[in-house]
C-alpha cells in the first residue's frame with residue numbers, strides 16, 4: 337500500500353522545518369512529504385511538535401528554518417490567508433468557530449476567498465450580489481449535508497452539540513475546496529458513534545480527491561483510515577510507513593513510552609497497547625481525556 341501512495345505526485349514537501357520557542361525546539365528539522373489525494377496521519381506523543389508543524393505549514397508560525405512547498409511552489413512564511421488561498425485548509429485542535437454567528441454563516445465565512453463580489457455590489461445589493469449570496473448559502477448547505485450536520489443551521493453555532501461543532505469546522509474548511517485538508521485531532525471529544533461517522537466522512541473527503549492529513553491520538557481511527565502514517569518525536573520524523581509497518585515499529589512504541597510525566601505515561605501505555613493488539617479493539621472513549629487535552 338505504501339508503494340502505491342508513494343508513486344503519486346508530491347503535493348506538499350516540508351524540508352528541515354524548524355521552529356523554536358525560547359530554548360525549546362518544537363519542530364526540529366522536520367522533513368516529510370504528503371502526496372496528492374492520500375490519507376496521511378501524523379502521530380506522536382504529546383508535545384512532539386505535531387500542532388507546531390501544522391502551524392508552520394499553514395502560516396500561523398513562521399519557521400525559523402526550512403521550507404514548505406505546495407506543488408513545487410515555495411509557500412514558506414506566507415500569511416495564513418495566502419496559504420489558504422493556495423489550497424491548504426485546516427481545522428484546529430481547539431475549535432475556532434464564530435460562536436455568535438449561525439451555522440450557515442460560519443461555513444459561508446470559509447468561502448469568502450472565492451466569492452465574486454465587490455464593495456459596490458455589496459453596498460447596493462445588486463442582483464449580482466444577491467445571486468452570489470444565494471449561491472454561497474446553497475453551497476454552504478451542501479457542505480453541511482456532506483459532513484452530516486443535522487441541527488438547525490440558522491442557530492448560533494455555539495448552541496450545537498460539541499460533535500456537530502467539529503463537523504461545522506470541517507465544512508467551513510471544505511468550502512474552500514482545498515487541495516489538502518489538515519485536521520488537528522478531529523476525533524478528540526467525540527463519542528463512539530461520532531467517531532464512526534468521522535471515519536466515513538474522512539473517506540468521503542478523500543474520494544473528492546482532497547488529500548487529508550490528520551493529527552490524531554485515537555489509534556483505532558488512525559489505523560483504519562490512514563494509507564500512510566508519519567510519526568513525530570521531539571520535533572522530528574522517526575518513522576514513516578503503512579499502518580502495519582508503524583504498528584510493528586519498536587521505535588514508535590518506545591517514543592510513546594519514553595515520555596516523563598505520569599499522565600502522559602498512562603496515555604502512552606494505552607496507545608502502545610493498541611499498537612500491540614491491533615485495530616480490532618473497540619474505539620476507546622476519549623471524551624474526558626480529550627477535553628482536558630484540548631489546548
Ligand SMILES: Nc1ncnc2c1ncn2[C@@H]1O[C@H](COP(=O)(O)OP(=O)(O)OP(=O)(O)O)[C@@H](O)[C@H]1O
Pocket residue numbers: 357360361362380381382383384385386387388389429
Ligand atoms: N506558541 C508556543 N509558545 C511556546 N511554546 C510552544 C508554543 N507552541 C508549542 N510550544 C511547545 O512546543 C512543543 C510542541 O508542542 P505542540 O503543541 O506542537 O505538540 P503536539 O505534538 O501538537 O502535542 P499534543 O499532542 O499535546 O497536541 C511543546 O513543548 C510546546 O509546549
Ligand SMILES: [Mg+2]
Pocket residue numbers: 386387388429
Ligand atoms: Mg497538538
